[in-house]
Amino acid sequence: MNHPHPAPVDLAAAKRPFPDALLAALKALLGERVSTAAAVREHHGRDESPFDPIAPDAVAYAHSTEEVVQIVRLCARYDVPIIPYGAGSSLEGHLLAVQGGLTIDLSEMNQIVSVNAEDLTVTVQPGISRKTLNEGLRDTGLFFPIDPGADASIGGMCATRASGTNAVRYGTMRENVLGLTVVLADGRVIKTGSRARKSSAGYDLTRLFVGSEGTLGIITEATVRLYPQPEAVSAAVCAFSSMGDAVQCVIETIQLGVPVARVEFVDGLAIRAINQHSKFTLTESPTLFFEFHGSPTGVHEQAETVQALASEHGGQGFEWATQQEERSRLWSARHNAYFAMLQLKPGCRAVTTDVCVPISRLTECVVETEQDLKASPLPCPIVGHVGDGNFHVAILVDPDKPEELLEAERLNQRIVERAIAMGGTCTGEHGVGLHKMGFLVSEHGEDAIDVMRSIKAALDPRNLLNPGKIFRMPA
CATH class of the missing domain: 3.30.70.2740 (Alpha-Beta Plaits)
Structure with missing residues (x-):
């Protein structure tokens, strides 16, 4: 397979014009919440990917579903692309305005709409971050477990089908999004799913938009599952002499059915970076980070089982972190590993x-x-x-x-x-x-990609929503 490094500069050659009339209409609608300032545009034309920034022509800050509808209809009238933006923490160039256009910043749509504690669900606007959501849930005894590391927005997490450190126990966004409000490319608003735990009613449109990376619609509300905060939590760190031993320990843990909440692998080089960045003194060898949730007895039994498995695979220095401050420091170091590694x-x-x-x-x-x-x-x-x-x-x-x-x-x-x-x-x-x-065809086959293109063409026939991402549309 020939898969050269993508060249966004070449893609940008397909940039579409941005009419003055559209800018005037947006400013009439939103006032100062529309910007063409170079610094604002560049900020919205970069993410955490290795690509050079490609800025949009303008940035609009939406405050409601109704405003998103009006923005989308204006862009459709002038045939201008729209790139949804949340926290800017994506890693694969999702935010780059490869065909120019308008970035619609949803970060100020950041409210909890409703909490249904009895049903273990919450409905939120897309711009709320996962940390802010959990702070807002603190007094309910519930929490939202999906934890990709970055303090990503819930809308962005839906759009990329995010997961993270807790996925081994709580699943990914695919399993935890019950329903969405979505603005389509022509300005129509649809609601997918419901607060019910299951449904056999028609196509599963929620799953269609979860993972669509802003190419099929703009998410303006999401209803997600919540979970009771665990009665007891314990974390542990264990070093191994080889990567193979560490990973085999994890596989046997899973195959035994031990309900670990988190199990993270960090190699020796990454441990060196974490030690330097977070002032730790961990052994610089392949290391597993564990976390256990449940009752005090259950957590103790889980931890003992895993410690025994780790010993069988040469695990050394099984260190516990039972106090919240210790656990927070440990997981903060793991979450900051990306930025720590850059310092290498x-x-x-x-x-x-x-x-x-x-x-x-x-x-x-x-x-x-x-x-x-x-x-x-x-x-x-x-x-x-x-x-x-x-x-x-x-x-x-x-x-x-x-x-x-x-x-x-x-x-x-x-x-x-x-x-x-x-x-x-x-x-x-x-x-x-x-x-x-470049890898989608190898993974799914040409026919599957053609089906994806057909869905895109049906929902966004003019290719206005985050064009140039996931796959290329026919000219």
Whole structure:
């Protein structure tokens, strides 16, 4: 497979005109909540991907579903692309305005609409972040568990089908979104799903929009599942002599049915970065981070079982963190691993990739990946939510050295092709965006991609919603 590093500059050559009449109409509608300032546009034309920024022509800040409808109808009238924006934390170029257009910033639509504690659900606007949501739920005894690391917006998490450290126990956004309010490309508003736990009524439109990366509609409300805050929580860290031993310990933990809430893998290089960044003194070798939720007795039994398994696989220094402050510090260090890893090579960019494979192939996949990375001159730390077969590689490159970008894409191709060959996927949670477009055909086949294009054409026939992402439409 030939999958060169994507070239957004070339894609930007297809930029569509942005009429003065549209800008005037938007300003009449929103006033100062429309900006063409260079700094604002550039901020909205970059994410955490390795790509250079591609700014939109203008940015509009929406405050309601009704405003989104009016903005969309204006853009449709003038045939101008629309890129939804939440927190800007995506990793695969989702936000780049490759055909120009208007970024619609939903971050100020950040309210909890209603909490239905008895039903264990909450309805929110898309701009609310996961941390803000959980702060708002603190007094209810409930929490929203999906935790991708970054303080992402709920709308963005729906759009990318996010997951994270808790997915091994609580699932991903796919399992936890019950219903959506969506503005379509022509300004129609639809509501998908309901607050009921299940339904057999028609096509599952909720799942269609979850993971659509802003290409099918703009999410303006989401109803998601909540869970009782656990009675007891305990965390632990354990170091291993090899990646294979650490991952095999996780596989056996899952296969035994131990209901761990989190189990994260961090390789020795990433541990070095965490130690430097967060002032830890962890052993610089492959390490597992565990967290257990439940009753005090249940948590103790889970932890004892896992500790015994870890010992069988050579795990050393099983350290506990039972106080909330200790646990928070530990998981904060894990969540900040991406930024810590960037410090391993000052001035670098991270070409990130994530894959997911069946749990039975995880050890083989991780060990073979490690061999590829050790043979490369680039620093390439690995972290992963290995409890569900998902791991991430941050390939650190000097953006001024084209040969390093080529080497990063060579490694990315090896990692992804291996995962697909093992029955896995080219992206477990980052999404496709620009970066993984070349791998979709290998994973799904041409006919499946044609079906995706047909859905896109049916809902967005003029290709106005986040064009140029996931797959290319026919000219």
